[in-house]
Amino acid sequence: MSESLLRVHDLRTYFYTESGVARSVDGVSFDIAPGETVGLVGESGCGKSVTALSLLRLIRPPGRIEAGSEITFDGKNLATIDEKSMREIRGARISMVFQEPMTALNPVFTVGDQIAEVVRIHGAGSKREAWDRAVKMLETVGIPAPAQRANEYPHQLSGGMRQRVVIAMALIMNPALVIADEPTTALDVTIQAQILELLADLQKQFGTSILLITHDLGVVAESVSRVIVMYGGEVVEEAPVRELFAAAHHPYTEGLLGAMPQVGQERERLATIPGSVPPPTAWPTGCRFHDRCPYAWDRCAAEHPPLYQIGNGHVSRCHLADEPQRRAEKHEPLVVMASGEAGLTRGARAS
Numbered sequence: 001m002s003e004s005l006l007r008v009h010d011l012r013t014y015f016y017t018e019s020g021v022a023r024s025v026d027g028v029s030f031d032i033a034p035g036e037t038v039g040l041v042g043e044s045g046c047g048k049s050v051t052a053l054s055l056l057r058l059i060r061p062p063g064r065i066e067a068g069s070e071i072t073f074d075g076k077n078l079a080t081i082d083e084k085s086m087r088e089i090r091g092a093r094i095s096m097v098f099q100e101p102m103t104a105l106n107p108v109f110t111v112g113d114q115i116a117e118v119v120r121i122h123g124a125g126s127k128r129e130a131w132d133r134a135v136k137m138l139e140t141v142g143i144p145a146p147a148q149r150a151n152e153y154p155h156q157l158s159g160g161m162r163q164r165v166v167i168a169m170a171l172i173m174n175p176a177l178v179i180a181d182e183p184t185t186a187l188d189v190t191i192q193a194q195i196l197e198l199l200a201d202l203q204k205q206f207g208t209s210i211l212l213i214t215h216d217l218g219v220v221a222e223s224v225s226r227v228i229v230m231y232g233g234e235v236v237e238e239a240p241v242r243e244l245f246a247a248a249h250h251p252y253t254e255g256l257l258g259a260m261p262q263v264g265q266e267r268e269r270l271a272t273i274p275g276s277v278p279p280p281t282a283w284p285t286g287c288r289f290h291d292r293c294p295y296a297w298d299r300c301a302a303e304h305p306p307l308y309q310i311g312n313g314h315v316s317r318c319h320l321a322d323e324p325q326r327r328a329e330k331h332e333p334l335v336v337m338a339s340g341e342a343g344l345t346r347g348a349r350a351s
Contacts (some may be wrong), residue, residue: 296333
Protein backbone atom coordinates (compact mmCIF):
# COMPACT_ATOMS: atom_id res chain seq x y z
CA MET A 1 0.00 0.00 0.00
CA SER A 2 1.62 3.26 -1.14
CA GLU A 3 -0.06 5.55 1.38
CA SER A 4 -0.74 4.39 4.92
CA LEU A 5 -2.18 6.21 7.90
CA LEU A 6 -1.24 3.30 10.18
CA ARG A 7 1.35 0.64 9.44
CA VAL A 8 1.69 -2.29 11.81
CA HIS A 9 4.68 -4.58 11.28
CA ASP A 10 5.53 -7.74 13.22
CA LEU A 11 3.48 -6.73 16.25
CA ARG A 12 4.07 -9.11 19.13
CA THR A 13 2.25 -8.73 22.44
CA TYR A 14 3.05 -11.37 25.04
CA PHE A 15 1.75 -11.96 28.56
CA TYR A 16 4.17 -13.51 31.05
CA THR A 17 2.10 -15.67 33.37
CA GLU A 18 2.72 -18.48 35.86
CA SER A 19 1.39 -20.98 33.32
CA GLY A 20 3.77 -19.79 30.62
CA VAL A 21 4.18 -17.07 28.00
CA ALA A 22 0.88 -16.27 26.29
CA ARG A 23 1.73 -15.10 22.76
CA SER A 24 -1.62 -13.37 22.26
CA VAL A 25 -0.47 -11.34 19.26
CA ASP A 26 2.38 -13.05 17.47
CA GLY A 27 3.79 -11.29 14.43
CA VAL A 28 0.79 -9.34 13.11
CA SER A 29 1.26 -6.92 10.19
CA PHE A 30 -1.26 -4.77 8.31
CA ASP A 31 -1.86 -1.25 6.95
CA ILE A 32 -4.77 1.15 7.09
CA ALA A 33 -5.07 3.96 4.53
CA PRO A 34 -6.57 7.41 5.23
CA GLY A 35 -10.37 7.26 5.16
CA GLU A 36 -10.42 3.45 4.89
CA THR A 37 -12.58 1.05 6.91
CA VAL A 38 -10.88 -2.26 7.64
CA GLY A 39 -12.50 -5.24 9.34
CA LEU A 40 -10.53 -7.39 11.80
CA VAL A 41 -12.39 -10.66 12.38
CA GLY A 42 -11.97 -13.97 14.21
CA GLU A 43 -13.22 -16.02 17.13
CA SER A 44 -12.84 -14.99 20.76
CA GLY A 45 -9.28 -15.71 21.85
CA CYS A 46 -7.67 -15.14 18.46
CA GLY A 47 -5.98 -11.85 19.49
CA LYS A 48 -8.26 -9.16 18.01
CA SER A 49 -8.84 -7.07 21.14
CA VAL A 50 -5.24 -7.40 22.31
CA THR A 51 -4.18 -6.06 18.90
CA ALA A 52 -6.49 -3.06 19.39
CA LEU A 53 -5.20 -2.36 22.91
CA SER A 54 -1.63 -2.67 21.65
CA LEU A 55 -2.22 0.04 19.03
CA LEU A 56 -3.20 2.42 21.84
CA ARG A 57 -0.44 1.17 24.17
CA LEU A 58 -3.01 0.10 26.77
CA ILE A 59 -1.28 -3.20 27.54
CA ARG A 60 -0.38 -3.50 31.23
CA PRO A 61 1.82 -6.00 33.11
CA PRO A 62 2.15 -8.95 32.94
CA GLY A 63 1.68 -8.09 29.25
CA ARG A 64 4.12 -6.17 27.11
CA ILE A 65 4.75 -5.24 23.49
CA GLU A 66 7.91 -7.04 22.45
CA ALA A 67 11.01 -5.33 21.09
CA GLY A 68 11.02 -5.16 17.31
CA SER A 69 7.28 -4.45 17.04
CA GLU A 70 6.43 -1.46 14.86
CA ILE A 71 3.23 0.60 15.00
CA THR A 72 3.94 3.53 12.69
CA PHE A 73 1.51 6.46 12.90
CA ASP A 74 2.24 10.10 12.03
CA GLY A 75 5.84 9.07 11.41
CA LYS A 76 6.26 7.76 14.97
CA ASN A 77 6.62 4.21 16.26
CA LEU A 78 3.89 4.05 18.91
CA ALA A 79 5.48 0.91 20.34
CA THR A 80 8.53 2.83 21.53
CA ILE A 81 7.58 6.50 22.10
CA ASP A 82 7.37 7.83 25.67
CA GLU A 83 4.08 7.77 27.58
CA LYS A 84 3.65 11.58 27.50
CA SER A 85 3.76 11.57 23.69
CA MET A 86 1.41 8.59 23.61
CA ARG A 87 -1.17 10.42 25.77
CA GLU A 88 -1.18 13.28 23.26
CA ILE A 89 -2.09 10.81 20.50
CA ARG A 90 -4.50 8.62 22.49
CA GLY A 91 -8.01 10.08 22.33
CA ALA A 92 -7.01 12.93 20.02
CA ARG A 93 -5.44 11.28 16.94
CA ILE A 94 -6.47 7.67 17.66
CA SER A 95 -9.56 6.85 19.71
CA MET A 96 -11.50 3.74 20.62
CA VAL A 97 -15.13 2.68 20.80
CA PHE A 98 -15.46 -0.10 23.36
CA GLN A 99 -17.93 -2.97 23.05
CA GLU A 100 -19.69 -2.47 26.39
CA PRO A 101 -20.58 1.20 27.02
CA MET A 102 -21.59 0.62 30.65
CA THR A 103 -18.00 -0.32 31.47
CA ALA A 104 -16.58 2.47 29.26
CA LEU A 105 -18.69 5.19 30.92
CA ASN A 106 -18.34 6.38 34.50
CA PRO A 107 -21.71 5.95 36.29
CA VAL A 108 -21.21 8.94 38.63
CA PHE A 109 -20.64 11.62 35.97
CA THR A 110 -23.10 12.96 33.42
CA VAL A 111 -22.50 11.94 29.82
CA GLY A 112 -21.93 15.59 28.88
CA ASP A 113 -19.15 15.91 31.45
CA GLN A 114 -17.49 12.74 30.21
CA ILE A 115 -17.49 13.88 26.58
CA ALA A 116 -16.34 17.39 27.51
CA GLU A 117 -13.51 15.96 29.61
CA VAL A 118 -11.90 14.57 26.45
CA VAL A 119 -11.75 18.11 25.04
CA ARG A 120 -10.36 19.55 28.30
CA ILE A 121 -7.69 16.84 28.65
CA HIS A 122 -6.31 17.75 25.24
CA GLY A 123 -6.48 21.49 25.93
CA ALA A 124 -8.83 22.18 23.06
CA GLY A 125 -11.08 24.72 24.75
CA SER A 126 -12.41 26.25 27.95
CA LYS A 127 -14.86 24.41 30.21
CA ARG A 128 -17.81 26.19 28.56
CA GLU A 129 -16.49 25.55 25.06
CA ALA A 130 -15.90 21.90 25.88
CA TRP A 131 -19.47 21.55 27.16
CA ASP A 132 -20.92 23.20 24.05
CA ARG A 133 -18.87 20.87 21.84
CA ALA A 134 -20.12 17.88 23.83
CA VAL A 135 -23.75 18.89 23.31
CA LYS A 136 -23.11 19.47 19.61
CA MET A 137 -21.47 16.06 19.32
CA LEU A 138 -24.47 14.38 20.98
CA GLU A 139 -26.63 16.00 18.31
CA THR A 140 -24.24 14.82 15.59
CA VAL A 141 -24.49 11.17 16.70
CA GLY A 142 -28.27 11.35 16.60
CA ILE A 143 -29.29 11.68 20.24
CA PRO A 144 -32.56 13.64 20.56
CA ALA A 145 -32.75 16.61 22.96
CA PRO A 146 -28.94 16.66 23.28
CA ALA A 147 -28.82 19.53 25.80
CA GLN A 148 -31.09 17.55 28.12
CA ARG A 149 -29.34 14.23 27.60
CA ALA A 150 -25.95 15.81 28.29
CA ASN A 151 -27.09 16.36 31.90
CA GLU A 152 -28.16 12.74 32.36
CA TYR A 153 -26.20 9.78 33.71
CA PRO A 154 -25.37 6.60 31.76
CA HIS A 155 -28.00 4.49 33.55
CA GLN A 156 -30.71 6.89 32.37
CA LEU A 157 -29.98 6.13 28.71
CA SER A 158 -30.85 3.08 26.61
CA GLY A 159 -28.12 0.73 25.38
CA GLY A 160 -28.20 2.25 21.91
CA MET A 161 -27.93 5.79 23.29
CA ARG A 162 -25.02 4.80 25.54
CA GLN A 163 -23.18 3.40 22.55
CA ARG A 164 -23.81 6.67 20.69
CA VAL A 165 -22.32 8.53 23.67
CA VAL A 166 -19.20 6.36 23.48
CA ILE A 167 -18.97 7.11 19.74
CA ALA A 168 -19.35 10.82 20.50
CA MET A 169 -16.45 10.59 22.97
CA ALA A 170 -14.34 8.81 20.36
CA LEU A 171 -15.02 11.42 17.65
CA ILE A 172 -15.11 14.67 19.66
CA MET A 173 -11.45 15.45 18.78
CA ASN A 174 -11.92 14.48 15.10
CA PRO A 175 -9.28 11.70 15.25
CA ALA A 176 -7.60 10.28 12.18
CA LEU A 177 -8.30 6.70 13.27
CA VAL A 178 -11.13 5.15 15.31
CA ILE A 179 -10.78 1.61 16.62
CA ALA A 180 -14.26 0.12 17.10
CA ASP A 181 -14.00 -3.03 19.22
CA GLU A 182 -17.20 -5.08 18.83
CA PRO A 183 -19.31 -1.87 18.90
CA THR A 184 -22.63 -3.67 18.32
CA THR A 185 -22.22 -6.86 20.39
CA ALA A 186 -24.58 -5.97 23.26
CA LEU A 187 -27.27 -4.40 21.04
CA ASP A 188 -30.32 -5.85 19.33
CA VAL A 189 -30.30 -6.24 15.55
CA THR A 190 -32.18 -3.01 14.77
CA ILE A 191 -29.88 -0.91 16.95
CA GLN A 192 -26.83 -2.70 15.51
CA ALA A 193 -27.83 -1.55 12.04
CA GLN A 194 -28.33 2.03 13.27
CA ILE A 195 -24.90 2.11 14.96
CA LEU A 196 -23.13 0.74 11.86
CA GLU A 197 -24.95 3.25 9.66
CA LEU A 198 -23.98 6.02 12.09
CA LEU A 199 -20.29 5.03 11.94
CA ALA A 200 -20.42 5.02 8.13
CA ASP A 201 -22.10 8.45 8.03
CA LEU A 202 -19.64 9.95 10.51
CA GLN A 203 -16.73 8.53 8.55
CA LYS A 204 -17.96 10.29 5.41
CA GLN A 205 -18.44 13.50 7.39
CA PHE A 206 -15.08 13.52 9.18
CA GLY A 207 -12.92 11.44 6.82
CA THR A 208 -11.90 9.16 9.67
CA SER A 209 -10.28 5.76 9.15
CA ILE A 210 -11.96 2.92 11.06
CA LEU A 211 -10.63 -0.41 12.28
CA LEU A 212 -13.79 -2.43 12.94
CA ILE A 213 -13.14 -5.43 15.19
CA THR A 214 -15.80 -8.12 15.23
CA HIS A 215 -16.45 -11.86 15.23
CA ASP A 216 -19.47 -11.36 12.96
CA LEU A 217 -18.78 -11.56 9.23
CA GLY A 218 -22.33 -10.36 8.59
CA VAL A 219 -21.36 -7.02 10.14
CA VAL A 220 -18.21 -6.90 8.03
CA ALA A 221 -20.01 -7.57 4.73
CA GLU A 222 -21.78 -4.22 4.65
CA SER A 223 -19.31 -2.06 6.57
CA VAL A 224 -15.72 -2.44 5.36
CA SER A 225 -13.65 -2.38 2.19
CA ARG A 226 -10.99 -4.86 3.32
CA VAL A 227 -10.98 -7.77 5.76
CA ILE A 228 -8.19 -9.12 7.96
CA VAL A 229 -8.87 -12.56 9.44
CA MET A 230 -6.99 -13.51 12.62
CA TYR A 231 -6.49 -16.92 14.17
CA GLY A 232 -4.03 -18.08 16.81
CA GLY A 233 -2.53 -14.63 17.28
CA GLU A 234 -1.70 -14.27 13.57
CA VAL A 235 -3.18 -12.89 10.37
CA VAL A 236 -4.31 -15.94 8.37
CA GLU A 237 -6.04 -14.17 5.47
CA GLU A 238 -6.45 -10.66 4.14
CA ALA A 239 -8.48 -9.61 1.10
CA PRO A 240 -10.88 -7.00 -0.28
CA VAL A 241 -14.27 -7.72 1.25
CA ARG A 242 -16.01 -8.80 -1.96
CA GLU A 243 -13.18 -11.14 -2.93
CA LEU A 244 -13.12 -12.68 0.55
CA PHE A 245 -16.83 -13.51 0.41
CA ALA A 246 -16.66 -14.72 -3.18
CA ALA A 247 -13.40 -16.67 -3.01
CA ALA A 248 -12.14 -17.19 0.55
CA HIS A 249 -8.93 -19.21 0.51
CA HIS A 250 -7.99 -20.14 4.08
CA PRO A 251 -10.00 -23.06 5.55
CA TYR A 252 -10.61 -21.04 8.72
CA THR A 253 -12.21 -18.23 6.71
CA GLU A 254 -14.25 -20.85 4.83
CA GLY A 255 -15.44 -22.16 8.19
CA LEU A 256 -16.47 -18.70 9.40
CA LEU A 257 -18.41 -18.06 6.21
CA GLY A 258 -20.02 -21.50 6.38
CA ALA A 259 -21.25 -20.77 9.91
CA MET A 260 -23.16 -17.66 8.78
CA PRO A 261 -26.96 -17.96 8.50
CA GLN A 262 -28.07 -17.75 4.86
CA VAL A 263 -31.25 -15.83 4.00
CA GLY A 264 -33.68 -18.01 2.04
CA GLN A 265 -31.60 -21.15 2.48
CA GLU A 266 -32.97 -23.95 4.63
CA ARG A 267 -30.56 -25.89 6.80
CA GLU A 268 -31.13 -28.44 9.52
CA ARG A 269 -28.46 -26.70 11.56
CA LEU A 270 -25.67 -24.20 11.00
CA ALA A 271 -22.22 -25.50 10.10
CA THR A 272 -19.62 -25.31 12.86
CA ILE A 273 -15.84 -25.36 13.05
CA PRO A 274 -14.87 -28.34 15.24
CA GLY A 275 -12.76 -27.74 18.31
CA SER A 276 -11.79 -24.33 19.70
CA VAL A 277 -8.99 -21.79 19.56
CA PRO A 278 -6.03 -23.26 21.49
CA PRO A 279 -4.59 -21.30 24.43
CA PRO A 280 -1.94 -18.71 23.49
CA THR A 281 0.50 -20.40 25.87
CA ALA A 282 0.45 -23.50 23.63
CA TRP A 283 -0.02 -22.64 19.98
CA PRO A 284 0.29 -25.81 17.84
CA THR A 285 3.43 -26.33 15.77
CA GLY A 286 3.13 -25.84 12.03
CA CYS A 287 -0.15 -24.27 10.96
CA ARG A 288 -2.03 -23.22 14.07
CA PHE A 289 -5.34 -24.26 12.52
CA HIS A 290 -4.24 -27.73 11.37
CA ASP A 291 -5.91 -29.66 14.21
CA ARG A 292 -9.31 -28.19 13.22
CA CYS A 293 -8.80 -28.16 9.45
CA PRO A 294 -10.58 -30.61 7.10
CA TYR A 295 -7.72 -30.41 4.56
CA ALA A 296 -4.72 -30.81 6.90
CA TRP A 297 -1.90 -33.19 5.93
CA ASP A 298 1.55 -33.94 7.36
CA ARG A 299 3.13 -30.73 6.10
CA CYS A 300 0.56 -28.63 7.99
CA ALA A 301 1.60 -30.07 11.35
CA ALA A 302 5.32 -29.76 10.63
CA GLU A 303 5.78 -26.50 8.70
CA HIS A 304 4.48 -23.09 9.70
CA PRO A 305 2.97 -21.51 6.54
CA PRO A 306 3.99 -18.05 5.34
CA LEU A 307 1.47 -15.57 3.94
CA TYR A 308 1.08 -16.72 0.32
CA GLN A 309 0.03 -14.22 -2.36
CA ILE A 310 -3.35 -15.39 -3.73
CA GLY A 311 -4.30 -12.36 -5.81
CA ASN A 312 -4.11 -8.58 -5.88
CA GLY A 313 -4.30 -7.56 -2.21
CA HIS A 314 -5.25 -11.11 -1.23
CA VAL A 315 -2.95 -13.21 0.99
CA SER A 316 -3.51 -16.48 2.86
CA ARG A 317 -1.44 -18.33 5.48
CA CYS A 318 -2.22 -21.79 4.11
CA HIS A 319 -0.14 -24.44 2.31
CA LEU A 320 -3.12 -25.05 0.01
CA ALA A 321 -1.79 -22.09 -1.97
CA ASP A 322 1.31 -24.17 -2.70
CA GLU A 323 -0.48 -27.51 -3.10
CA PRO A 324 -4.03 -26.70 -4.33
CA GLN A 325 -4.72 -30.33 -5.31
CA ARG A 326 -5.00 -31.15 -1.60
CA ARG A 327 -8.46 -29.57 -1.55
CA ALA A 328 -9.78 -32.73 -3.15
CA GLU A 329 -8.62 -34.72 -0.10
CA LYS A 330 -11.10 -33.31 2.39
CA HIS A 331 -11.45 -35.40 5.56
CA GLU A 332 -12.38 -35.21 9.23
CA PRO A 333 -10.33 -32.61 11.14
CA LEU A 334 -7.81 -33.59 13.76
CA VAL A 335 -8.88 -32.62 17.26
CA VAL A 336 -7.20 -33.07 20.63
CA MET A 337 -8.52 -36.04 22.58
CA ALA A 338 -10.45 -35.34 25.76
CA SER A 339 -7.59 -36.48 28.02
CA GLY A 340 -5.22 -34.05 26.32
CA GLU A 341 -2.46 -36.66 26.69
CA ALA A 342 -3.06 -39.12 23.86
CA GLY A 343 -2.09 -36.83 21.02
CA LEU A 344 -4.43 -36.26 18.08
CA THR A 345 -7.22 -38.34 16.65
CA ARG A 346 -9.45 -38.03 13.61
CA GLY A 347 -13.20 -37.54 13.70
CA ALA A 348 -13.71 -36.58 17.35
CA ARG A 349 -15.81 -33.50 16.77
CA ALA A 350 -16.04 -30.93 19.53
CA SER A 351 -19.19 -28.93 20.04
